[in-house]
Amino acid sequence: MAKAKYLQVAEEIKERIKAGIYKASTLLPDQETLAKELDVSRLTVKKALDGLERQGLVYKQSGLGTFVASQIPIKGKNDAPANLFMGLKKEIGPDRIKSKILHFSVEFPDEQIQANLELKKNEPIYNIIRLRLLDNEPFVIEHTFMPVKLVPNLDETILKDSVYSYIHKKLHLKFGRAYRRILACKSDKYDQKYLHAKEDDPMLELEQIVWLTNGQPIEYSLSRNRYDRRTYTIVENNRF
Amino acid sequence: MAKAKYLQVAEEIKERIKAGIYKASTLLPDQETLAKELDVSRLTVKKALDGLERQGLVYKQSGLGTFVASQIPIKGKNDAPANLFMGLKKEIGPDRIKSKILHFSVEFPDEQIQANLELKKNEPIYNIIRLRLLDNEPFVIEHTFMPVKLVPNLDETILKDSVYSYIHKKLHLKFGRAYRRILACKSDKYDQKYLHAKEDDPMLELEQIVWLTNGQPIEYSLSRNRYDRRTYTIVENNRF
DNA sequence: CAGTGGTCTAGACCACCAC
């Protein structure tokens, strides 16, 4: 089955913006015209534009039309979108990311993990600590907890490769939603040893719970970044 | 004019979840049933549920139904949603927030501000630094730049009260989208003096550009928080 | 006033899931 029409339409319009056919701060053709040209209904065009508006690529003004949004001037090289559902390998590229396993065990969950992953006390979890290297430089320490029952047969090979790809492609599970918290904190011994953070260097931490589309929590994790290597970004639209 | 039906429906369903009529991890009535009960079309119900799904309150499974999402177990007292379009006064409550103006001037913008606010070099800006106090305790330092042409007649009274409320209620301008960056950094003299941060205390900074619904940038700002007083949270859904 | 996007409807067909 092909992708939904509204996604194809969104893709097409996105391409045209990228290609410069529709230029920044100018009007797009109106929804009716686009609908006729692309041979879909107006509602399908609107749905596509709604998606692009949420992504910040266009904005609409009732009574006027739909405009291409201006470029964002403060993009930085350490920026990472805070709303992604993918692993580092996919985000940055498999060639640039290497992983070193600092800890890998199976345990019974303590009370906090039981609550975060909705588990009973005798349902085992993986306790994983990985150092991720970007271009062979220490980058992030990821501390991950996952229920064994949802991710069977996890091993060192998968941990070195890509856990997310294993979950998606082998187990055919899909991520649904996530709750994330971003905070600053002081560096600990681990950060100093593995990320070469100094004692008075701040750390940027991302704490998250990820749920599958069927509502089951599959991951609770903490990612600790050096403050000079990572920033998190959010594109937000007031209309939704 | 009353609010759109799909927003009223969303509100109604939200209330029922809060009231416990629909309980966590259980099925909602199907869309057709809800549509009949609330006397709207099925599409209107779906639109309402889409909104609630984006907010993380429910999740849908094709073929099964719509479920009430489980409670989030890691909510903390310093959590602030990273996707809000409102001032501190409205977020936390006007009684608990006080503001002290540390700096207020009108200037020509430097090159960075010109780029961030899409201004020419002779279009003046406000340069505002405010210390915000929560329950009379130092909380955030906000450094804000706004074009004078979009926000005329700004004065100390408004700065002490609520800039956002002035922009919305007096000037009738609406925020459209925002690009935000969250980062950790070291404390500077200002943080130490006004937020009583220690020299080796990390800071959590939010940098953002906010656009109006008509595409004009209205604000570039930096909010500096003590690491132990603020965390930013994001609810994200993989489907959108 | 004309043109734009926003909303809403009834009806149809499809994909997905449990049984």
Add this chain to the structure above:
DNA sequence: TGGTGGTCTAGACCACTGC
């Protein structure tokens, strides 16, 4: 196989904007 949500259509009316 039956019931669920996902998509799509044609058509209608409304609200907002600039002229």
